[in-house]
Amino acid sequence: xxxxxxxxxxxxxxxxxxxxxxxxxxxxxxxxxxxxxxxxxxxxxxxxxxxxxxxxxxxxxxxxxxxxxxxxxxxxxxxxxxxxxxxxxxxxxxxxxxxxxxxxxxxxxxxxxxxxxxxxxxxxxxxxxxxxxxxxxxxxxxxxxxxxxxxxxxxxxxxxxxxxxxxx
Amino acid sequence: xxxxxxxxxxxxxxxxxxxxxxxxxxxxxxxxxxxxxxxxxxxxxxxxxxxxxxxxxxxxxxxxxxxxxxxxxxxxxxxxxxxxxxxxxxxxxxxxxxxxxxxxxxxxxxxxxxxxxxxxxxxxxxxxxxxxxxxxxxxxxxxxxxxxxxxxxxxxxxxxxxxxxxxxxxxxxxxxxxxxxxxxxxxxxxxxxxxxxxxxxxxxxxxxxxxxxxxxxxxxxxxxxxxxxxxxxxxxxxxxxxxxxxxxxxxxxxxxxxxxxxxxxxxxxxxxxxxxxxxxxxxxxxxxxxxxxxxxxxxxxxxxxxxxxxxxxxxxxxxxxxxxxxxxxxxxxxxxxxxxxxxxxxxxxxxxxxxxxxxxxxxxxxxxxxxxxxxxxxxxxxxxxxxxxxxxxxxxxxxxxxxxxx
Amino acid sequence: xxxxxxxxxxxxxxxxxxxxxxxxxxxxxxxxxxxxxxxxxxxxxxxxxxxxxxxxxxxxxxxxxxxxxxxxxxxxxxxxxxxxxxxxxxxxxxxxxxxxxx
Numbered sequence: 297x298x299x300x301x302x303x304x305x306x307x308x309x310x311x312x313x314x315x316x317x318x319x320x321x322x323x324x325x326x327x328x329x330x331x332x333x334x335x336x337x338x339x340x341x342x343x344x345x346x347x348x349x350x351x352x353x354x355x356x357x358x359x360x361x362x363x364x365x366x367x368x369x370x371x372x373x374x375x376x377x378x379x380x381x382x383x384x385x386x387x388x389x390x391x392x393x394x395x396x397x398x399x400x401x402x403x404x405x406x407x408x409x410x411x412x413x414x415x416x417x418x419x420x421x422x423x424x425x426x427x428x429x430x431x432x433x434x435x436x437x438x439x440x441x442x443x444x445x446x447x448x449x450x451x452x453x454x455x456x457x458x459x460x461x462x463x464x
Numbered sequence: 465x466x467x468x469x470x471x472x473x474x475x476x477x478x479x480x481x482x483x484x485x486x487x488x489x490x491x492x493x494x495x496x497x498x499x500x501x502x503x504x505x506x507x508x509x510x511x512x513x514x515x516x517x518x519x520x521x522x523x524x525x526x527x528x529x530x531x532x533x534x535x536x537x538x539x540x541x542x543x544x545x546x547x548x549x550x551x552x553x554x555x556x557x558x559x560x561x562x563x564x565x566x567x568x569x570x571x572x573x574x575x576x577x578x579x580x581x582x583x584x585x586x587x588x589x590x591x592x593x594x595x596x597x598x599x600x601x602x603x604x605x606x607x608x609x610x611x612x613x614x615x616x617x618x619x620x621x622x623x624x625x626x627x628x629x630x631x632x633x634x635x636x637x638x639x640x641x642x643x644x645x646x647x648x649x650x651x652x653x654x655x656x657x658x659x660x661x662x663x664x665x666x667x668x669x670x671x672x673x674x675x676x677x678x679x680x681x682x683x684x685x686x687x688x689x690x691x692x693x694x695x696x697x698x699x700x701x702x703x704x705x706x707x708x709x710x711x712x713x714x715x716x717x718x719x720x721x722x723x724x725x726x727x728x729x730x731x732x733x734x735x736x737x738x739x740x741x742x743x744x745x746x747x748x749x750x751x752x753x754x755x756x757x758x759x760x761x762x763x764x765x766x767x768x769x770x771x772x773x774x775x776x777x778x779x780x781x782x783x784x785x786x787x788x789x790x791x792x793x794x795x796x797x798x799x800x801x802x803x804x805x806x807x808x809x810x811x812x813x814x815x816x817x818x819x820x821x822x823x824x825x826x827x828x829x830x831x832x833x834x835x836x837x838x839x840x841x842x843x844x845x846x847x848x849x850x851x852x853x854x855x856x857x858x859x860x861x862x863x864x865x866x867x868x869x870x
Numbered sequence: 871x872x873x874x875x876x877x878x879x880x881x882x883x884x885x886x887x888x889x890x891x892x893x894x895x896x897x898x899x900x901x902x903x904x905x906x907x908x909x910x911x912x913x914x915x916x917x918x919x920x921x922x923x924x925x926x927x928x929x930x931x932x933x934x935x936x937x938x939x940x941x942x943x944x945x946x947x948x949x950x951x952x953x954x955x956x957x958x959x960x961x962x963x964x965x966x967x968x969x970x971x972x
Contacts, residue, residue, distance in 0.1 A: 300873040308882045315889035315909060319896065325545060325608065327902050331909060332601070334886070338912055339594075341882075344874065345923045350934050352590035357938050358912070360597030362945045364604065364627060366905060369949045371608050371620060373956050375901055391895060399888030406880035406917075427587060427647065433928045434935065445939050452943035459950035 303344055310337040324375045328366050335359040349427045469575060476577035481562065484582060488561055492725045493523035499826045506830035517772075517785035533714035538611065540711070545609040550712065550719035553602025557726035560595040563588050564733045567743050567810030569650050580743075580810060581650070588649040589641065592734060593634055596689070600626045602723065603691075603708050610711035618707030621837055622691060622698030628844045629688035629695075635852035636681035639859040640664050640738045643672045653742035660746035665739040673862045677855045679739045681848055686731035688844065690724060693829040697837050732821040733814075740817050743810035755805040758812040762796030879920035886913035898963050900952055904945070911941050 310333060317330035335358050342351035369375075434442055468475050497512065497519060504511030512519030540546045567580030578584055585591060600623045607619010643664060644652040655672075656663050667674040688695040699707035709720045736742055747754045769789040773782055799808055835843065890913060893906035915934045922930025956962050 298873060304874045304878060308878075311882065312885055312889070315886055315893075318902070318905065318909065319889065319893045323542070324899050324901050324905075325542070325605075327897075327905055329545070329548075331905050332598075334909060335912060336598075338916055341879065341916060342919055345879065345919050347919050347922070347931050347934075348585070348587045349590070350919060350931050352587055352594050353935065353938060354915075355594035356590070356597050357942055358908075360594065360600065361627065362908065362942050364600055364623065365945055365949055366901065367601070367604055367608075368620070368623070369953060370901055371604070371616070373901075373953065373962060375899060375962050387896075392892070395888060395892040395895070398891060399885055402884035402888060403881045406884050407877050409877065409880065430928055430931055430935075433932055438932050441936060445936055445943075448940065449943050452946050456946045456950040459947070459954055 300344055304341065307337040307340045307344070310334075311341070322377045324370050325367070328363060328370060331366075332359050332363050335363065346426065349430055472575035472577055476574045477582060479574075480577075480579075480582045484561065485558070488558065488726065488729070489722075491729065492722050493527065495725050495729070495822065496526065496721075497523050498822070499829070502823065502826045503830040506827070517781040517788065520784070520788065527718070530714055530718035535715065536713045538711045540609055540611045542609045542611075545605050547716075549602050549606035549609060550716040550723070552605070553599060553723040554719040554726070556595050556599045556602065557723040557730065560592050560730045561726065561733070563592055563595075563649070564730070564737065565649050565653070565742065566814050567807075571807055571810070579807075584648070584650060587647045589637065589647045589652075589734075589738075592730070593630075596727070596730070597627075597630060599723075599727070600630075602720075606712070606720070607708040610708070612711055615708050615710045618698045618710070622708055625691070625695065625698065625837075625840060625844070626689055628841060629685045629848070632681060632844060632848040632852045633685040633689055635849065635856060636678045636685060637734075637738060638856050639673070639675050639678040642856075642859050642863055643667065643675065649737050649742070653737060653744060656741040657744055659748055660741070663739065663741040663744070663746075671863075673859045673866075675739060675855075675859070677851065678859075679735070681852045681855065682735060682739070684848060685844075685852075686735065687825065687828065688840070690727045690731060692724075692728065692825060694832040694834045695840055697834055697840060728822065728825060729818070732818045732825070735821055736814060736817040743814040745809065745813050755802070755809060756800060758808050759796050759798075759800035759805060762792050762799055764796075766790075766792030766796055876920050876924040880917060883913045883917040883920065886910075886916070898965065900956070900962050900964050900967065901949075903964060904948060904952065908941060908945065911937060 314330045314332075314334035314337065318327045318334070321327045321330060335354060339351040339354040339359070342348075342354060500522070501511040501519065512522040515521045515525045537543075537546070562582040563585065565578075565581035565584065569578045569581065569584065571579045573579045583591075603626065604619050604623040607615045607617075607622070610616065610619075640652065641647060644655045646652060646655075652664075658669065660666070661668045662672070664672065664675045665679045666676070687693075691699055699709065709717055712720060745754055766789050769785055769792055773785040773789055799805055887910055890906045890910035893909065894903055897903055897906065915937055918930045918934045918937070922928065922934075952962075955967060959966050961967075
């Protein structure tokens with residue numbers, strides 16, 4: 297088994313373990329830590345797929361800012377363990393099997409998709425210049441969405457500030 | 465030997481990692497010694513002078529103390545997070561040092577592997593910022609899991625401060641990235657080659673803009689990021705007992721302590737690489753005698769230690785300083801051999817610049833009072849961030865319009 | 871082309887997305903439900919990057935960039951709303967939040 301395949305399996309197992317821990321943990325802080333584990337292993341997978349810039353952005357923004365926000369909110373609200381209430385019988389006996397069936401069905405159809413044999417058009421990704429190419433695309437072809445998302449972030453900042461202000 | 469030639473990257477990485485780990489841990493220990501000595505002399509006293517000659521064995525004594533102290537675990541509700549926080553802080557702080565190049569990439573060993581940088585990635589700068597941005601969790605989780613008022617407040621304040629100044633930190637560095645056109649550390653250093661006014665902080669050559677404002681913003685944001693005076697309210701003794709690491713004792717506290725100094729070393733290394741030319745020498749390359757500077761410096765240090773041994777020391781301190789003298793002379797003579805001297809040039813200048821920046825850090829600690837928390841936050845958001853953004857805009861405008869006109 | 875077949879990444883993405891759906895449906899704490907939304911977004915990001923690598927085009931990576939940015943904005947506003955509601959209803963359980971009136 298070559299090193300990339302081994303890395304893929306290690307990170308894949310870590311990611312799935314993190315997701316299962318997210319479901320299984322009783323305290324929200326443990327779920328947050330599990331989600332950080334998922335995000336970091338996904339960042340390593342992005343590196344394996346030859347997208348180093350996206351991997352760095354994933355860690356800086358997702359694991360280093362968004363999850364910090366989640367952890368802050370959990371600390372501020374002093375979120376403790378969830379109340380234990382019984383699920384209805386419908387949910388217990390049909391919910392989980394249906395969820396598992398969803399996973400298997402999606403995995404099965406994606407496994408059989410013809411994408412894996414599609415050929416690409418030159419080394420735009422996974423080269424020494426991939427960051428430069430990505431930024432060129434971002435600022436030429438996708439300039440309007442870029443500016444629109446910056447306005448979106450401004451709106452989000454204003455919204456969060458207004459919502460979280462104490463009543464005077 | 466077959467294994468080495470078949471897997472040069474793996475073997476070289478392991479060797480470099482072990483050597484770097486050893487050097488960094490020793491440097492951390494002696495950085496604490498340097499801090500205590502410098503602050504003591506600023507405050508007109510001596511600092512450690514009893515344990516070993518000139519207090520040089522003080523870090524060893526401190527390390528032994530931390531190992532043998534009683535490990536008190538308060539009644540925390542969440543043991544996993546309580547144990548995880550110091551490990552996270554220390555391991556992330558040490559990982560960031562793996563990306564720093566200590567010398568030119570032309571020095572190779574073991575089938576063409578770079579000798580002075582453990583990981584030379586195309587996006588080195590972004591990786592270092594990624595690692596420091598996860599470092600916030602060590603502080604936040606330590607404060608949360610300690611199940612006590614002071615650590616919780618200290619942890620929340622400290623992590624809020626860290627994420628606020630992280631924004632200004634990254635903004636102040638983008639000017640350098642614009643000038644250099646790359647995120648790779650070795651490339652950034654290569655673009656600064658030449659006389660010392662080509663360094664990014666002065667930046668007086670074609671296609672560059674002086675990044676002095678960027679450097680000042682970076683230094684301020686870095687001091688706030690590493691929770692040092694004047695931004696160390698979250699761990700100040702008079703305010704919050706000891707902040708987020710109140711409830712940690714012995715080895716776990718030592719890990720937080722080491723993590724703070726390792727963060728200091730990392731941001732100093734970054735400042736050197738981005739603004740001061742990394743391992744480049746400030747003297748013109750035509751002055752060939754500069755290769756003998758490291759050796760000459762060490763021999764001079766040996767002469768000073770010999771003078772001290774003979775005149776000042778008594779008893780066991782005399783023997784210890786005598787050993788140090790012999791080591792200095794040995795290392796100095798070793799560095800005077802031309803083969804070694806040409807290799808040691810890069811790391812010598814790099815270490816000198818880092819030591820100057822660390823001395824500045826320690827000098828600030830001995831001199832300035834600390835900010836109040838609301839002053840700290842308003843300084844970060846209302847002054848530092850607009851100044852970094854203005855630096856970015858002016859640098860970008862200069863590069864675009866200046867390039868068009870000449 | 872990547873050494874690891876692209877279909878492996880797509881299967882992992884499907885598994886993570888399914889686990890995110892299960893977490894969304896079964897968890898009671900509103901913050902954990904939010905985190906499961908982020909998990910689903912991450913699974914979709916992985917699929918985008920895998921497809922970008924398969925077709926060797928950068929548009930997938932640009933889309934991932936925008937998804938991350940929009941997720942950040944959504945998390946900020948969403949958590950602000952969660953803080954307000956939690957302080958209003960004194961509880962973080964979704965079962966207490968299923969009426970528009972208090």
